[in-house]
Amino acid sequence: MSTNGHAKNVTTERCFVLILTIWGTAVFATGYFGILSNINTNWVPLLVMAGITIPVLVYYFNEDFRSYIWSIDLKHLTIYHVWRIVAALIFFHYGSQNLLPIQFTIDAGIGDLAVGLLVPIVLLLRESRSKYLVFHTFGMLDFAIAVGTGFTFNVLLNDPLMRNIITYPIVLIPLYGVCITGALSIMTLDRLLKNKHHSEKLRDES
Numbered sequence: 001m002s003t004n005g006h007a008k009n010v011t012t013e014r015c016f017v018l019i020l021t022i023w024g025t026a027v028f029a030t031g032y033f034g035i036l037s038n039i040n041t042n043w044v045p046l047l048v049m050a051g052i053t054i055p056v057l058v059y060y061f062n063e064d065f066r067s068y069i070w071s072i073d074l075k076h077l078t079i080y081h082v083w084r085i086v087a088a089l090i091f092f093h094y095g096s097q098n099l100l101p102i103q104f105t106i107d108a109g110i111g112d113l114a115v116g117l118l119v120p121i122v123l124l125l126r127e128s129r130s131k132y133l134v135f136h137t138f139g140m141l142d143f144a145i146a147v148g149t150g151f152t153f154n155v156l157l158n159d160p161l162m163r164n165i166i167t168y169p170i171v172l173i174p175l176y177g178v179c180i181t182g183a184l185s186i187m188t189l190d191r192l193l194k195n196k197h198h199s200e201k202l203r204d205e206s
Contacts (some may be wrong), residue, residue, distance in 0.1 A: 012068040020180065027176045031168035036175075041162050044174060045151045051179025052186070059187050069187050074132050077188045078122055081139060081181065085116030087173050099164045107149040111142035133192045140185050143178065150174070 030036045059066050088109040095105030115138065122135045154162040165174060 008064050009068045009071050012064045016065070016068065024172075024176050027172055028168075031166070031171040031175075034168075036166045036171055037163070039166065041154050041166060044154060044162075044166060045147065048147065048174050048178055048182075051175065052182040055180075055183035056186050059183075059190075066187075069184075070191055074188070074192075075123060077184060078132060078135060079119055080184065081135075082116050082119050083177060084112035084181070087177060088113035088116065090170055090173065094164065094170060099161060101153045101159050101161050104146075104149050104153050104162075108146040111146055115139045115142055129192055129195060132188070136185050136188050136192070140182070140189065143182050143185070147178070 027036075059069060088111075091100070091105045091109035091112065094100045095102055095109065115135075118135060118138070122131050125131050150162070150165070153159040154165070165171065
């Protein structure tokens with residue numbers, strides 16, 4: 001990487017960390033002081049989708065940000081998912097206290113636990129593009145199931161227990177952790193698939 005390219009990545013990284021810090025602080029503060037508990041829970045899936053979609057759009061339309069994401073070691077983009085073990089334990093706790101629908105805590109908790117526990121196994125496997133592709137695909141499928149179940153209980157069934165999803169501390173999971181992890185997973189999969197296409201194109205041309 002050129003000196004200019006490295007400098008751009010450093011600047012982009014600082015902006016990225018700053019935005020994540022502001023974002024996390026905002027969710028923490030509004031959750032901790034009960035501000036989010038006043039909103040209609042139907043907004044939660046919309047906020048989650050926005051939290052995933054906006055970073056992904058920036059990735060596709062901003063070359064500097066895309067270059068920065070591509071510069072991150074795939075191991076680092078994978079080990080980040082360890083946080084999902086903590087998320088699973090929080091879901092299980094809320095479910096055991098009858099604070100969330102049982103089916104939702106099962107779908108969200110077991111999936112997060114499985115993904116989190118897979119991280120060290122994936123990192124110990126022989127280095128290959130395939131292992132990361134399988135892992136991040138599995139992680140996205142888990143998100144799809146959890147978000148779909150949450151949407152069903154929240155919007156379609158209007159389960160009153162889903163109001164607890166916007167209370168502190170669990171609100172940090174959907175409005176911060178899920179958004180960032182979902183967005184990074186999409187970016188990582190895009191990177192892995194484009195690398196595969198590029199490799200196949202080089203092989204065909206040789």
